[in-house]
Amino acid sequence: MSDITSNNPEPPFNQSLSVMKKMMKFAFACILALGAASCATTTPVAATSNPVGNKCGIAKTTTVLSIFGGSADCGINKAAKNGGITRISHVDAFQKNYLGIVTIYGVRVYGE
């Protein structure tokens, strides 16, 4: 009976190619997991006794890796200006996160 087991080791190049393929699959799986972890939240900031009104204004800023960007005005004043609102009813803050890389922060103002 002939020994069919090959004693020839895998060439080094094929070994590193195989490792690289596994690493790429793992990286892809991580990206998918991060993508599934992307989320959006809205939280209350303030409410007044003013009527709800018929206007809405929004102000936001975008950051990348919390390092780049984020210099836009996303305050209540800017959102009220954007909506033409002079009497604020209430304010919500929101945050959207994409892949853990890009984050959008902002406020939404309601009023008249």
Next chain:
Amino acid sequence: MQAQSADGRYISRMTQDGTLYFINPQKLSKTEGIKNFEYDMTLLSWTDSATVNFTFRSGLMAKPENLAIRSGNNVFRCDAFKPLFIDIKKNKYEIRITSRFPISVLATILDNPDPPIFDFTQDGIHRHAAYSEGAWRKDRKKLNDIYRIYLYSK
């Protein structure tokens, strides 16, 4: 009828008079003579008009004139528009305008597969901002879903 495509594109708010629908700001990439054009829209279930607010950056500190939205062969002129504010941003002016269009105009625009174009002049100089074809194809579907929800709540 699926409504998932419009998720995140708008928010709705109950008021004493009915429902307020705020369509989140959308940047238009194809601009001429201006930069950073972004518009948002407010629909009120108890009225038959849409408030369209838009912002753009321009080197000219001049109020827009002759505002219209072009959709295919249709041109919808707007007489009810006015500036909300003007700010200085770096070396340009950021101008915010509020305008009002009848809801029938929105319906006609959404019916048309051609991307709508915001048209106006500043000191006689023509400016415009428009969707790209692909962006309009995607956003039109979402806006149609929102419009159907708005009609449902009337």
